[in-house]
Amino acid sequence: MHSSNTVSLDAIERILREQHSLLGSTGLGIAFVRQQEIVSCNDRCAEIFGHGAAHEMLGRHGASLHPDEKTFRRLRRRARLHMAQGLTFRTESQLRRHDGALFWGGITGRLINPAAPGEGSIWTLDDIDEQRQAQALLSTALREKQLLFDHASVGIIFMRRGHLTRCNGHFETMLGYGPGELIGTSARDWFASTAEWERIEENFTRQLAVGLSSEGEMMLSRKDGGTVICEVRCKLIDANDPDQGTIWITVDITERTQAQAALAKVHEQLEQQVRDRTRELSATVEDLHREMADRKRDQDRIYWLAHYDPLTGLPNRTLLADRSTQAIQLARDNGTPLAAIFLDLDHFKHVNDSLGHRVGDTLLVQIAKRLRSVVREKDTVSRIGGDEFVLLLPGANAHGAARVADKLLEASRQPYQIDHHELTMAPSMGIALYPQDGMDFDTLTQSADVAMYHAKLDGRNTFRFFTPEMRAQSLRALQLENALRRALERDELQLHYQPQVRIRTGRVHSVEALLRWNHPKLGPISPAEFIPVAEDTGQILQIGEWVLRNAVRQLKAWRLAGLTELKVAVNLSAIQFHQPQLPDLVSQILHAAAVPPDALELELTEGVAVNDPRTATETMDQLRSRGVRLSIDDFGTGYSSLSQLKRFQIYKLKIDQSFVQDLDHDGNDRAIVSAIIRMAQALGMQTTAEGVETEAQLQFLRDMGCDEAQGYYFSRPLPPGDDLLQFLRSRQAPAFSSSRR
Numbered sequence: 001m002h003s004s005n006t007v008s009l010d011a012i013e014r015i016l017r018e019q020h021s022l023l024g025s026t027g028l029g030i031a032f033v034r035q036q037e038i039v040s041c042n043d044r045c046a047e048i049f050g051h052g053a054a055h056e057m058l059g060r061h062g063a064s065l066h067p068d069e070k071t072f073r074r075l076r077r078r079a080r081l082h083m084a085q086g087l088t089f090r091t092e093s094q095l096r097r098h099d100g101a102l103f104w105g106g107i108t109g110r111l112i113n114p115a116a117p118g119e120g121s122i123w124t125l126d127d128i129d130e131q132r133q134a135q136a137l138l139s140t141a142l143r144e145k146q147l148l149f150d151h152a153s154v155g156i157i158f159m160r161r162g163h164l165t166r167c168n169g170h171f172e173t174m175l176g177y178g179p180g181e182l183i184g185t186s187a188r189d190w191f192a193s194t195a196e197w198e199r200i201e202e203n204f205t206r207q208l209a210v211g212l213s214s215e216g217e218m219m220l221s222r223k224d225g226g227t228v229i230c231e232v233r234c235k236l237i238d239a240n241d242p243d244q245g246t247i248w249i250t251v252d253i254t255e256r257t258q259a260q261a262a263l264a265k266v267h268e269q270l271e272q273q274v275r276d277r278t279r280e281l282s283a284t285v286e287d288l289h290r291e292m293a294d295r296k297r298d299q300d301r302i303y304w305l306a307h308y309d310p311l312t313g314l315p316n317r318t319l320l321a322d323r324s325t326q327a328i329q330l331a332r333d334n335g336t337p338l339a340a341i342f343l344d345l346d347h348f349k350h351v352n353d354s355l356g357h358r359v360g361d362t363l364l365v366q367i368a369k370r371l372r373s374v375v376r377e378k379d380t381v382s383r384i385g386g387d388e389f390v391l392l393l394p395g396a397n398a399h400g401a402a403r404v405a406d407k408l409l410e411a412s413r414q415p416y417q418i419d420h421h422e423l424t425m426a427p428s429m430g431i432a433l434y435p436q437d438g439m440d441f442d443t444l445t446q447s448a449d450v451a452m453y454h455a456k457l458d459g460r461n462t463f464r465f466f467t468p469e470m471r472a473q474s475l476r477a478l479q480l481e482n483a484l485r486r487a488l489e490r491d492e493l494q495l496h497y498q499p500q501v502r503i504r505t506g507r508v509h510s511v512e513a514l515l516r517w518n519h520p521k522l523g524p525i526s527p528a529e530f531i532p533v534a535e536d537t538g539q540i541l542q543i544g545e546w547v548l549r550n551a552v553r554q555l556k557a558w559r560l561a562g563l564t565e566l567k568v569a570v571n572l573s574a575i576q577f578h579q580p581q582l583p584d585l586v587s588q589i590l591h592a593a594a595v596p597p598d599a600l601e602l603e604l605t606e607g608v609a610v611n612d613p614r615t616a617t618e619t620m621d622q623l624r625s626r627g628v629r630l631s632i633d634d635f636g637t638g639y640s641s642l643s644q645l646k647r648f649q650i651y652k653l654k655i656d657q658s659f660v661q662d663l664d665h666d667g668n669d670r671a672i673v674s675a676i677i678r679m680a681q682a683l684g685m686q687t688t689a690e691g692v693e694t695e696a697q698l699q700f701l702r703d704m705g706c707d708e709a710q711g712y713y714f715s716r717p718l719p720p721g722d723d724l725l726q727f728l729r730s731r732q733a734p735a736f737s738s739s740r741r
């Protein structure tokens with residue numbers, strides 16, 4: 001062997017060792033294959049296929065390294081085509097390990113000598129199973145991501161430097177753009193306004209600067225101009241590199257916002273309704289409270305009015321009745337005494353009539369206070385009428401009640417000062433004791449009332465204890481008083497007229513009006529009986545006015561019927577006479593009936609001037625100056641002085657019938673009557689004798705020179721009917737004979 005052409009054995013061995021270590025140190029598996037079997041391989045190759053050592057691989061058929069025969073042949077066909085051209089065949093294919101498990105391998109194959117394929121091929125193998133699995137995972141993840149991206153029900157956009165770099169279909173649809181149309185657009189293009197964009201940009205920039213994701217709502221503009229309200233969540237793609245841009249997840253909340261707005265509106269409306277309703281309710285509740293308070297106040301007021309006297313604030317009759325009933329029960333249960341005092345103010349009416357109601361009211365209030373101050377706390381002082389009070393004294397016996405009555409009399413002596421008036425007001429009191437004078441409220445107060453009436457009869461300004469005898473006497477007076485209250489309104493009063501006959505001529509110049517009262521149950525009641533009652537209660541004023549009016553009206557009728565010179569005489573009570581307005585009233589009545597004043601004669605009793613001659617004179621002057629004539633009735637029974645008679649310029653004296661009655665057999669009466677007639681003549685006054693019943697009486701009177709006579713001898717007092725008219729006509733005074741004297 002030539003040394004230059006021959007390779008020494010050592011050299012070959014060295015080369016082989018080098019190749020062996022080269023094959024052993026590479027990370028790739030390397031195998032020589034001839035006739036589809038492995039003839040040589042390195043350890044890595046054995047390791048990849050799951051063998052412990054390379055020699056275990058030797059002789060293995062290529063097909064056993066592939067998943068199946070079919071795969072192996074397909075790969076072999078492809079490799080042969082390639083390698084036959086001297087090219088390296090590369091592929092990735094699944095292979096089978098020794099334990100049967102499949103794995104991915106990266107394979108390259110090359111023929112050792114393309115010109116002689118039978119020399120075999122050399123294959124390298126890389127275990128890329130993990131890499132393939134990672135790739136598979138990656139592509140799955142990417143696919144899933146894309147799916148998510150494409151089908152997400154939220155808009156997803158990627159922004160970089162204010163421009164949209166990518167977005168999903170949902171976002172495009174949301175804004176009404178076609179696929180890809182938004183790529184590259186500026187956010188300003190699809191923000192509802194520049195201001196809105198700047199607001200969002202500033203917000204997001206601020207929040208992203210501190211590494212937070214940013215959230216907010218924004219208003220975008222659709223391609224067709226509509227507005228979309230979005231909820232946005234924005235995040236930097238790479239927190240360390242803001243240049244990478246941001247990803248925005250957007251949710252169209254237009255409908256939700258609108259629904260919320262609508263809901264809020266409905267809610268607000270509802271709340272408004274609730275507020276309105278609440279306001280209405282509280283107003284109603286307030287009204288209700290007010291109404292309840294009003295009602296309570298009204299009820300209290302009604303109760304008060306029903307139980308108290310509004311003027312003095314003292315309990316009224318109702319409350320007195322309640323308290324009396326309770327006190328009576330207590331007295332009965334405990335066997336303790338009880339007294340009631342009925343108190344009536346003497347002549348209180350005069351104060352009212354002369355000084356007016358205001359003074360009268362003030363006086364009553366002061367009196368009420370004084371009464372209260374005299375009695376004890378547990379006693380009741382009540383006002384049951386104009387000037388009537390009842391004091392209920394639990395625990396008081398006769399002695400105690402008398403003491404209280406004394407104290408009341410004592411207290412009443414102190415004058416009351418009202419304006420510039422100094423007034424004294426004396427009480428008349430009646431005392432009734434439980435149980436002897438009354439077992440119940442009504443009887444007890446009635447007894448006290450009766451006793452009071454007797455205190456009045458006994459001269460007033462005093463008190464009397466009730467006695468059973470009083471009741472019988474007073475009952476009639478009380479009955480009359482009550483009945484009299486309704487007499488006028490029930491038209492029970494009537495006037496009868498009694499002619500006054502001129503003795504010399506027998507003619508009638510005037511008639512006297514005499515009041516008649518025919519009560520439906522009590523029958524005819526004499527004025528002598530009921531006039532004092534009417535005077536006592538003050539009813540005389542009303543009645544007296546009625547008498548005046550009717551008498552004058554009747555006179556007018558007679559005058560129109562031809563009795564042109566007839567006059568009428570009307571009785572006037574002292575109480576009427578003390579009315580300051582009497583002269584005006586008389587004038588007004590005469591004027592209304594168109595009757596001349598000298599056709600009216602007012603009959604006064606002697607007593608009218610006794611108490612207050614000055615005022616009486618004034619009233620008489622006034623009446624006379626108006627032309628009215630005045631006469632003194634029942635002359636001889638009172639205490640008229642001659643000087644008074646002169647001063648009063650009385651027109652006529654009427655001789656009381658008590659003197660006339662006994663003229664026949666009583667020398668005294670004859671003397672009195674003749675003296676009266678002479679005196680009257682001396683003073684220039686007319687005389688009329690009352691109660692003339694006989695011719696003898698008339699004769700005497702005629703002889704004495706009496707001017708007129710009146711009595712049953714001529715006529716009883718008659719109602720103004722035909723009989724009377726006939727009588728008057730038959731004795732009509734001739735017009736020429738009429739004179740003032």
Ligand SMILES: Nc1nc2c(ncn2[C@@H]2O[C@@H]3COP(=O)(O)O[C@H]4[C@@H](O)[C@H](n5cnc6c(=O)[nH]c(N)nc65)O[C@@H]4COP(=O)(O)O[C@H]3[C@H]2O)c(=O)[nH]1
Pocket residue numbers: 498513514515526527528531547570571572573633634657690691692693710711712713717
């Ligand atoms: N026995 C007897 N009596 C005769 C005779 N002629 C007349 N009389 C009665 O004598 C009374 C006369 O009236 P008087 O002295 O003014 O007395 C009256 C008068 O003071 C008063 N009176 C009557 N009417 C009124 C009135 O309208 N106002 C006022 N204030 N008092 C009146 O009542 C008193 C009684 O009146 P009367 O019962 O009508 O009684 C009348 C009359 O009916 C007679 O021949 N014999």
